[in-house]
Amino acid sequence: MTKSFAHTLGKGGYGIVYKGSLSDGSEIAVKMLEDTKDDAEDFINEVVSIGRTSHINVVTLLGLCLHRSKRALVYEYMPNGSLDKYAVGVVDTVQGEKSLSWEKLYEILVGIAQGLDYLHRWCNHRVVHLDIKPQNILLDQDFRPKISDFGLAKLCKPKESKISIGGARGTIGYMAPEVFWRHHGAVTTKSDVYSYGMLILQMVGARENTNASMQTVSKYFPEWLYDNLNQFCGAATEGIDSRNTCISEVARKLVTIGFWCIQSTPEDRPSMSEVIDMFDRSMHELQLPPRMSCCGIDNPSIV
Template sequence: IIASASTLLGLSILVLVVFLVYNKQKCLFPGRWRSKNAPRIQSLLRSQIKSYTYSEVRKMTKSFADTLGKGGYGTVYKGILSDGSEIAVKMLEASDGDGFVNEVASIGRTSHINVVTLLGFCLNGSKGALIYEYMPNGSLDKYAVGVSDNTMQGENSLSWEKLYGILVGIAQGLDYLHRWCNHRVVHLDIKSQNILLDQDFHPKISDFGLAKLCKPKESKISIGGARGTIGYMAPEVFWVRRGAVTTKSDVFSYGMLVLQMVGVRENMKADTTDTGSKYFPEWLYDVSSQEAACNATGTSTSEVARKLVIIGLWCIQSTPEDWPCMSEVIDMFDTSVSDLQLPPRVSCCGNDNQS
């Protein structure tokens, strides 16, 4: 009797434990997150990244009172940690579990002055949150305005020196992600909206929701479909038949970003409110020749604009084989503009058969 009772009690306890664990997992990883991403998220929870409860996140953000912005991967709110540090909290819906995992896996252990710092995260029911350092000067697209635009001058215009430093910093951040991480990171969504600026206008690459990781010895990666933003997206990412996706896919996007910032800085008939397919191809067709690309005034301005355009055009050549890697882009920044060769003329988006 005693043996039977002990066995029954043991089985009952085991069933109870299994039931409690199952329900805890069901609560923590609802729906798609539970079935697809739970193992990866569980592994990340054991990493060095600090986790917070949902109630702590609500307290940090004063019940999400101050909205900083809203994008395709969540709404960002301003918050304050217990030590008084300002933070940015991105709230993600359950349907974006992949983006959550990508961000934590991509930058959870990175450390570079030009990559945004992930301070912590929260997973609670259907709510997911990523907690970043706060960038007081917002994103780079806020400054994508021409200096002669009468309605957008002053604090929203960047000097050539400041713009040059920002673009160099972005190149250095991408070089770090591509070469120096334990797992190389391909961002796949480099654009002005995803470049944040700190109090000293140092750029920080952010928003790794579409990023892909690859091992140091891997040169190519596979993706399940087009990733990125039209106008910045490399041809091989948009059209799979164009070639394999590599770290150079970020190089193309970086080149488009450089050309965009130079174009709006000089008001080269660029509509800064339209970053779609009609804006970039039309503009790039105009600036891909030496005469249009270097149409800046003043000696120093002309040299800065010319160097940036040459670098940008090299990054969007017809084939990835012709694109420099980010370390080569950095070398170009260290080269005198007189020693930089203007690349061959290309039509819109690196396609010689289109205009």
């Protein structure tokens, strides 16, 4: 299928992904998991969690290969790669750089929210992903987002809300505080909501004409963004056709939703269904949360 692993798509925390094709010509992505001594927990997690799902915003697992210590997962191929490869609102790009419009980013973030809402509410067993970040969001030929990489995922029964984990899971900068500081509360679907909020803030900050100023900011990025929101939203329109006067409001709305998602207390965060409702509201209906509730966590910067 992979022509002896001739075309590498990328390397993640759990193995290398190769491009391949089936006998009917369909393109696929094959993730070869690294040999580990963890009793193949990441392999089992991925198969069990994603094997139960079927949603337009969750990557489709087509099959698996298991031979002695060799383990591979076969997925649908995503031609536009992962979300972290893209800057936002950049008009003049250097050769090879990829850019998304603010409108397209908005659509992508709505799709991710819908995928997470499905995982949290509509599966036979709730799926808590525990590693939501731009690198784990893949884009198909139409730039439709697909949640991927379920190696850290945990399942819980529909009537259960709390899950038990043996240690911190996820990526620094995106992990909810309760994942590594247990006194903040139990690990639940709200832990994914926090990671999603950090993903939003990461993507709205991933712009060439703001990155230079970000490099001079020593503060934790959400804190800086909260204190400089008007400046940031004004910068979002720089270099953009004057007819697109709503871009500043799009940026402000995304940041506002992101701040609600990163509330330090899990109970203060919205559910993913409530996040989807926020996207349906006008900016005038949304208010920023209190500053300390979303800027008082000493997490590493994500920009």
